[in-house]
Amino acid sequence: MKDLVSIHDYLFGVGDVGDWEGDEELVADRINAIYHAVWQQIPDDTEVAVIDKLMRDIWDQLRGSLVLIEADEYELIDWALAHTRKVLDKALDEDDADDDDSDTDVDDEEDEEY
Numbered sequence: 001m002k003d004l005v006s007i008h009d010y011l012f013g014v015g016d017v018g019d020w021e022g023d024e025e026l027v028a029d030r031i032n033a034i035y036h037a038v039w040q041q042i043p044d045d046t047e048v049a050v051i052d053k054l055m056r057d058i059w060d061q062l063r064g065s066l067v068l069i070e071a072d073e074y075e076l077i078d079w080a081l082a083h084t085r086k087v088l089d090k091a092l093d094e095d096d097a098d099d100d101d102s103d104t105d106v107d108d109e110e111d112e113e114y
Helices: 024-041 048-062 073-101 106-113
Strands: none
Touching: 024 048, 024 073, 048 073
């Protein structure tokens, strides 16, 4: 659940982003802006593992790519929000499938006998 983690667990400092040939501050600012936008879109009942995967996926997609420096910040945020919706929808679909598999309602079994 979202209240078990904090956005601060994922934010980057200048020293955390690696070598960007003098653009480390820009990279840290951009990824943090993306994370803040994404964080607002994550429902409160989202599993910690899903949040963790989502945040790591975003960094993995952008890490080392010049798009992080060259693209407009709003374009990056739009991409990240679309990625967020995709990841959350997939997690929801997997939860629904798990719920369907574990449906052992006694009333359903009785209805089938008649």
